[in-house]
Amino acid sequence: GAGVSQSPRYKVAKRGQDVALRCDPISGHVSLFWYQQALGQGPEFLTYFQNEAQLDKSGLPSDRFFAERPEGSVSTLKIQRTQQEDSAVYLCASSLAGGTGSEQYFGPGTRLTVT
């Protein structure tokens, strides 16, 4: 069965470029999460959607980061004017229900390198 997919799997961007990272959650999953994982660290929460509503964006590190999920399925994380400190793996996860603590299923991640 199809799990969470993310694209691209790898992205190299020059400092100052804008990037867009895509997440396709498991079909029918209400909740969608974005996490950032730096080397040697655990994933850090960025933002959470329940259907198309962005309920929590408290983890977005700056206003250069923007996420959307306009139709309640596919989500895009956009980073404007990328900086070297944005280099990390960006993980997307989805879960069946929202606000219930149900299991989150992770995609393979997008490894972003900013040069």
Next chain:
Amino acid sequence: RKEVEQDPGPFNVPEGATVAFNCTYSNSASQSFFWYRQDCRKEPKLLMSVYSSGNEDGRFTAQLNRASQYISLLIRDSKLSDSATYLCVVNIWESNFGNEKLTFGTGTRLTIIP
């Protein structure tokens, strides 16, 4: 202080040995607790949920102590395939609003030595 603290290791353990990991969390509002496993350059995958009563899944046993805000994972008869990073995870959700998020520890790196 980090919200979820784990010993990063590395733990290098001979095959067949028993190994235990511990983790503490600071937010008493945390509602659910998990151990995730992450292989090198892969995504985290749920290993097991953790309950106050303790729970076991084959060679793996997890325990939660809410009073001490402490979570543990025990692996018995370790296999080479157990080599991975083990992430301690807590979840807080606000059912009225539906808001929730996972908070991860930095992970404990385990290598099983033949």
